[in-house]
Amino acid sequence: MSGILASMIDGLLVGSVYGLAAMGLSLIWGVMNVINLTHGAMIALGMFGMYLLFGLVTTNAYLLLLPVIAAGLVLGIVVYWMAVHWVIGRSELMSLLSTFAVNMMVIGIGTTLFSTSPYNVNFSLPGITIGAYTFTGNHIAAAVSAVVIALALQLFLYRTRPGKAIRAVADNREAAELMGISSTAVLTIAFGIGIALATASGALVSTMFPFTILSGGAYELKSFVVTVLAGLGKPAGALLAGVLLGLLEGALTPFIAVSWIPLIEFGLFVVVLVALPHGIFGRATA
Amino acid sequence: MILRRPFFWLVLLASALFVFIPLRSNNVLLREDLILVAVAIILASNLNLMIGYTGYVNFGNIIFFGLGGYVGLYLATVRGWNLMLAAVVAGVAVSLFALLFGLAILRLRGAYFALATIGVLEAVQAFVSNFNPWGRATGMYVSFSAYQPLGGAMRALWITYYLIIAVMALSLILSLAIKNSKFGLGLFAIREDEDAAVVLGVNATVYKAIIYSVSAFLPAIAGTLMFYKNGMIDPSIAFELTLSIEAIVMLMLGGQGTVMGAALGGGLYETLRSYLLTSPKLSSFHLVIAGGLLLLVVLFAPGGLIGWLYRLAPRARKVIE
Amino acid sequence: MNSILEVRGVTKRFGGLVAVSDVSFSLAEGEILGLIGPNGAGKTTLFNIVNGVYKADQGTITFSGRDITGHSPDKVVHLGVARTHQIVKPLNDLTLLDNVTVGACFGREYLDLKAARAAAAEVLQQVGLGNRAHMMARSLTIAGKKRLEVARALAAQPKLLLLDEVLAGLNPTEIALMIELVRKIRDSGVSVFMIEHLMQAIMSLSDRIVVLNLGRKLAEGRPDEVVHNPDVVEAYLGFPDIVDKLTRTD
Incomplete structure (x- = not known):
């Protein structure tokens, strides 16, 4: 197996986590047309959440995902009522600014509590070795967890009543209200789920790489790239697009310095936005 | 004509005060405080051209300041050019960059444009961190000899101060002039409803590109002057996203769309910020307070302080622009 | 003909x-x-x-x-074709006068600001909105907004409306x-x-x-x-x- 292939396979694994993060962003964007600029901060909180829980209960870190997701849901509901509910009908600028304001506050408090030192979660699963290359157990477990959570989300959206209500509101809020769906309840839950996905992906990242309170930013950029690649408001495509981004990174990292990656990702972001406004999976509608 | 507008004279008066008060008492500490306020006003009022007048949120606005700093500092120190010439050339260069770049990303609307500007900022920061002639991640330093042409370091500090005040006055006057011009009316139409504006005959593509480019010019010049005065520049301080966002907070706080709002917001916020940063307990809280302020303004007073003033006293609109 | x-x-x-x-x-x-x-x-x-x-x-x-x-x-407006919209598009945070001035400034004649303002005031009179020239466009009723649309289009001095x-x-x-x-x-x-x-x-x-x-x-x-x-x-x-x-x- 060549080095590039190994790198790409690892990229595929890490990419599933990118996809999970992007699903959170895409869901919120699709349901309420809000670009959640707290996304990066929430990912960071997920990282620290896992760190703190693991400090308390030394068990398989991947089991601790459940409380992190629950906490993320509650946190999302709080943020929704703090900053999002009041700006829903207004211009996009307002929701951009209000969510960014919350982002600043969270990062500010986080920096005070945790400073900008690196942390990590000391939990490792045994890896899988093929030939000369070893695939980190944590990366594999993270990828599997991401896929499981993504599947759970799909089941929720398509097989349960609340899930259908969310899709209805995403499609046409007024019509959904006329059908008796409380859009406020739906928006609250959808936002909560979006944040839960962000914290979950942060928790997974914390088991893979060292992190600081500021690490969320890089993942937020990746989430934006993945979301526009998949097409806005299509969480299902986000997982696949995340994997693609991971593959791309895996293919590039053996050749170029890490600091060029954000540049390339940004370039991709702008190109896709300008040339393919519906993403690589989307279709132009009349 | 702009000379008829009372606000024009207010700007000149305020600028004169900025110059003479610290000069009279040779108060260097006050000068250092005021220069930060002046830079805040420069950033906020030029940002206002994009956000307040045209309705396009330039989240990455600090890029003009940072790039202007790099280009100007490179010309003034490495190439030994005259400071003022270096600053103006930096301004032109960055405006051209903005024009070319703007033509690409200004096709994006609303939030997408805002995100793209953050992306440009991150990308340029990454690029400059790897760019050899500009010192990569270490950046560039100004050696003492570079201050000789201006008569030594002490004199240089005063001269750059005057130049910054001049740029501040120009920024406010430029905002005022555009607001009362046909070009400005076209921008307002774009802000209110871009599609309707085009149907009414406004060439939105050209107008947006022009104002984006214009909004880069004076901040770039200010960048050259400030980093020259500070003696050094590196990618992390030149392209700090937080500063970019703080410029937006200043503008929203003061009242976007008005010239006075940018000035007031810049002045108030910078004073608050200096206080927070120097207080040992509160320094890391400055982000929290800035965020909280922004949230409060967005939720309760999107028109900022001047917007609130206009609601209380509609006649004030004519004088306080 | x-x-x-x-x-x-x-x-x-x-x-x-x-x-x-x-x-x-x-x-x-x-x-x-x-x-x-x-x-x-x-x-x-x-x-x-x-x-x-x-x-x-x-x-x-x-x-x-x-x-x-x-x-x-x-370009089409400059040549002399102006239109109104089915769902009105007022420039909400501008006054009626400013709204119509936009039409006059960027229409067929491409007037300067002063001349455009004067022309706009006249058009507002013609459509019956003259006494509300300094009101904000958002404060109009639907009928008023429709008139505003027509006034704005007329201010462009079109040959075809x-x-x-x-x-x-x-x-x-x-x-x-x-x-x-x-x-x-x-x-x-x-x-x-x-x-x-x-x-x-x-x-x-x-x-x-x-x-x-x-x-x-x-x-x-x-x-x-x-x-x-x-x-x-x-x-x-x-x-x-x-x-x-x-x-x-x-």
Whole structure:
């Protein structure tokens, strides 16, 4: 197996986590047309959440995902009522600014509590070795967890009543209200789920790489790239697009310095936005 | 004509005060405080051209300041050019960059444009961190000899101060002039409803590109002057996203769309910020307070302080622009 | 009489849907041409093609002898074609005067700010909004906003005015006033192309009418000719002989 292939396979694994993060962003964007600029901060909180829980209960870190997701849901509901509910009908600028304001506050408090030192979660699963290359157990477990959570989300959206209500509101809020769906309840839950996905992906990242309170930013950029690649408001495509981004990174990292990656990702972001406004999976509608 | 507008004279008066008060008492500490306020006003009022007048949120606005700093500092120190010439050339260069770049990303609307500007900022920061002639991640330093042409370091500090005040006055006057011009009316139409504006005959593509480019010019010049005065520049301080966002907070706080709002917001916020940063307990809280302020303004007073003033006293609109 | 607008073979597709199919007609200088058809017939799409918001896939648009096919909307206004929108688009945080000044500044004459303001004040008087010139556009009622749309379009000094359902949502008094305004506009030398659903209004105002259905031109002619055309009746009501039953006076 060549080095590039190994790198790409690892990229595929890490990419599933990118996809999970992007699903959170895409869901919120699709349901309420809000670009959640707290996304990066929430990912960071997920990282620290896992760190703190693991400090308390030394068990398989991947089991601790459940409380992190629950906490993320509650946190999302709080943020929704703090900053999002009041700006829903207004211009996009307002929701951009209000969510960014919350982002600043969270990062500010986080920096005070945790400073900008690196942390990590000391939990490792045994890896899988093929030939000369070893695939980190944590990366594999993270990828599997991401896929499981993504599947759970799909089941929720398509097989349960609340899930259908969310899709209805995403499609046409007024019509959904006329059908008796409380859009406020739906928006609250959808936002909560979006944040839960962000914290979950942060928790997974914390088991893979060292992190600081500021690490969320890089993942937020990746989430934006993945979301526009998949097409806005299509969480299902986000997982696949995340994997693609991971593959791309895996293919590039053996050749170029890490600091060029954000540049390339940004370039991709702008190109896709300008040339393919519906993403690589989307279709132009009349 | 702009000379008829009372606000024009207010700007000149305020600028004169900025110059003479610290000069009279040779108060260097006050000068250092005021220069930060002046830079805040420069950033906020030029940002206002994009956000307040045209309705396009330039989240990455600090890029003009940072790039202007790099280009100007490179010309003034490495190439030994005259400071003022270096600053103006930096301004032109960055405006051209903005024009070319703007033509690409200004096709994006609303939030997408805002995100793209953050992306440009991150990308340029990454690029400059790897760019050899500009010192990569270490950046560039100004050696003492570079201050000789201006008569030594002490004199240089005063001269750059005057130049910054001049740029501040120009920024406010430029905002005022555009607001009362046909070009400005076209921008307002774009802000209110871009599609309707085009149907009414406004060439939105050209107008947006022009104002984006214009909004880069004076901040770039200010960048050259400030980093020259500070003696050094590196990618992390030149392209700090937080500063970019703080410029937006200043503008929203003061009242976007008005010239006075940018000035007031810049002045108030910078004073608050200096206080927070120097207080040992509160320094890391400055982000929290800035965020909280922004949230409060967005939720309760999107028109900022001047917007609130206009609601209380509609006649004030004519004088306080 | 000269034709000021010639539409030839215009077709427009959106993905698989053909919104406008091979439509051709002319508008004579100084006439009021009505455009009617059931919902979804392609009327607003046709307007959007004429003033440059959409590009036709096939066909040509000629205005005053000049080919304007594919021109952008701002170029078309400079040449002398102005329009109003079905769903009004007021510039909300500007005053009525500023709204109309935009029209005057960027229209056919491209006036400077001072001259444009003066021209705008006059147009506001003509449409009956003169005493509210310094109010914010957002504070108007729907009838006021419709008048504002017309004022803005007039301020551009057009030779051809496209009115898209300018009567929708108005009460009978407002309708009567607007009808009179449209007549005044035509009498001042501006040709008018108007989409309308209100049958009495379009019948009394139009010199001729074009009927669209499912993107195709169904009929063209004088109002009384068109209303008795069985294809037209079938498109609207479903039963061709209803017209006779409804219009019999015995």
